[in-house]
């Protein structure tokens with residue numbers, strides 16, 4: 001998903017078979033077939049094997065890209081729904097941290113599939129204003145979050 005699709009390589013005035021489109025974009029053939037099956041990527045009528053107009057392909061890829069950028073802070077991309085989804089019960093959990101980012105886990109509001117996203121520490125207070133965020137006291141960056149410091153290093157966890 002993180003891979004950038006090479007839509008600039010697409011020539012809008014030629015047509016592509018599924019195989020050619022996949023190769024030009026650097027994705028798997030099943031991915032292209034899925035786009036077609038979803039009805040979002042048009043194919044040329046009555047053509048076997050299926051042919052995709054370069055222009056349609058280019059529009060589709062760019063639309064997808066702008067859709068992806070619109071993921072809001074309290075949304076994750078659900079792999080099962082194939083759409084940006086908010087957290088079920090408005091609950092999220094900070095699970096790991098690496099450098100200036102934290103990994104957040106939440107469940108899809110629609111299908112409750114586990115979703116993950118990386119957020120920067122600066123975004124954590126904003127995120128915890130939107131969802132009930134647990135796990136923040138597991139990390140030492142407490143000064144950067146909304147959660148008050150519960151002096152938990154003093155106590156031994158049982």
Ligand SMILES: [Zn+2]
Pocket residue numbers: 078079080081082085108109110111112113
């Ligand atoms: Zn889902």
